[in-house]
Amino acid sequence: MTEDSDERIESDSLGDIAVPSDAYWGAQTQRAIQNFPISNQQMDRRFIRALGIVKKAAATANEQLGLISPETASAIREAATEVIDGEHDDQFPVDVFQTGSGTSTNMNANEVIANRAAELMGAAIGSKSVHPNDHVNFGQSSNDVIPTAMHIAAYEAIEHDVEPALKTLEQRLAEKETAFDDVVKTGRTHLQDATPVRLGQEFGGYRTQIEKGLDRIGRVKPELGELALGGTAVGTGLNTHPDFPELAVEAINEETWLEFQEADNHFEAQAAHDAMAHAHGALRTVSGSLHKIAHDLRLLASGPRNGLGELVQPENQPGSSIMPGKINPVVAESINQIHAQIVGNHATVALGGAGGQLNLNLYKPVLATNFLQSARLLANGAETFANRFVAKLEANEETCSDQVNQSLALGTALNPAIGYDAAAEVAKAALEEGLSIREAAVNRGYLTESEAESVIDPIAMTEPGILTD
Structure with missing residues (x-):
């Protein structure tokens, strides 16, 4: 401890550095905090969870291989479980915009888990009785850990957030497809009157868009299921046991109840992130489907007296600070804005995914962050759109009939x-x-x-x- 009881001294290969006394992180994390005062944006919760999963699985594999003691492995697993459960999210302060390999965040996880594991074993924080590199990171490199966590987090976000939300939206659209099946209205092409359609037919088209979107997203999951773990620094697997990847992936599957496997080629898995770019493309496409549907429903509900007026929109909130009684399609408008953000995220993911140089892609943190933001926005947006807008729509049958007859x-x-x-x-x-x-x-x-x-x-x-x- 220093004279200031709020700090302790930790050291790494560059020397000593003061760390907050109550922090589980250590010297390398502290240096990253100082080096990257960029955005005040930390890595996504799902990503931190995924890092905990990797470290827990690695401890299990290394224990099975006799490379770390059962006592140390047990303490690492307990500390990693706390990270998985979100108990130490405040201990991950490193900015998204950091080293492109994500080494700072990997070391952040190593230090937090090592210090917490040491504490669980009755040792002092900072004692390195459980070592961040020699124990928590044994058989690993940031270069294979971070892409592994990226794939786990992306897969879980799709499985647990995006797909359930889209299924809810698909169901709400299907309900309106049935409810509106006998409402005949004017079709429109080029925003001009066209031959009649049934309102239910239009909603059937929307329902099919989401159904096909779910299929598209489902097809990217096997690519995300390939994990880079075991490649270590450049893909050769140096300093890791040959059986480590298989054992670690088995432990990851037990933790997540998902289907992961070792990457077909570790050099591809670490030097390129085509799977992330492809998967985000599916998110962007489905986001575009929601954008189109939201635009259409806003037009069909325009009015209430001087617009198309074929749909009666829900009265979710007053629409104007100056025009009394005005109701706007606010939830649909949020979907339009979400799509704009996801398109912007895709530009980052597309550029980052293609940004590998030689044996390593150096856009890992920003790739993970933008992907997970898009998944969260799409999931939350689809769920809200389904339940607070689509489910509450009603058909204005009189207007539809009058317009189609004219x-x-x-x-x-x-x-x-x-x-x-x-x-x-x-x-x-x-x-x-x-x-x-x-x-x-x-x-x-x-x-x-x-x-x-x-x-x-x-x-x-x-x-x-x-x-x-």
């Missing part, structure tokens, strides 16, 4: 009966004279009233087929 696109049904040119003449006349398509067709002598009723049937026009009298 639509000039109903003239499309006249093509088989009177030909395209005559149908175009009817549509032009209806617009100029303020008539419906039925009225214009009858007035110009192309159809009788009964024939017009048979041919111009908005409900029938929502299904395949040729309408004739």
Whole structure:
């Protein structure tokens, strides 16, 4: 201890450095705190959890191989479990923007777990009776630990956050697909009136987008299931037992209940992060689906008197600080903003994923952070959108009916009966004279009233087929 009881002295290969006396971290973490006062943004909770999982599994493997004592391994596992459970999140202060390998964060984990394990064994914090390198990091390198934690965190985020939220949204859209199946409305292409559709058909399209998005995300999980652990510094596996990766991955699978395996090629797993870039691309694509759906629902609910008004949106909160009674589609707007953020994150992930140089990719911390932020935003956004907006939508059936009966696109049904040119003449006349398509067709002598009723049937026009009298 120094004279100041709030500090203790720790040392590393560069010499002595003062560390807060109540901190579990040590010298290398303290240097990183001083070196990277960049963003005041720390690594994501899921990533810290994943680091704890790696260290716990490594201790188990090394104990099984007789490389660390059972007592030390047990204490490391207990300390790592506390890290997994979030009990020491305040002990991970290192900024995201640090060394590109994530060495500072790996050493942060090593020091915290080592000091806590020493404490559990009755030794003093800082005593190194459990050593951060020789015990907690045995058989490992930051260069294989950090990408392993990246994949574990990304896989868990998809499995436990993103997929359940998207399934909720898919279910809410399916419910509206059924509820709105008999509501006929005006279709629109180029933001202009088009042939009729059923509101339920539109929601079926949205539901299918999310269904396909879930399939896309599911296909990236096997790539994230490959772990770099065992490659150590450059992928050769120097200073680790040949059986370490298999044993450690088995322990990781027991901890996570997921399916991980050793990477096919450790050189690829450490020098490139194509799997992270590919997986984030799936998140970005699904985010784009939500963006499109949110845009559509905002348009369909626009009004309430001077917009499309085909949907009645939920009254989640007052919409204006100056216009009394105004209600805005605030939840849908949050989805649009989430997509903008995820697209920005993807630019970072795409650049970082392609940024490997020789035997190591040096964008690991920012790759992990942006991926996990996107996963969290997508999951929380989809769940909120599903339950606080989509589930509360109602159809304005009267507006839908009035609009579809006045639509000039109903003239499309006249093509088989009177030909395209005559149908175009009817549509032009209806617009100029303020008539419906039925009225214009009858007035110009192309159809009788009964024939017009048979041919111009908005409900029938929502299904395949040729309408004739």
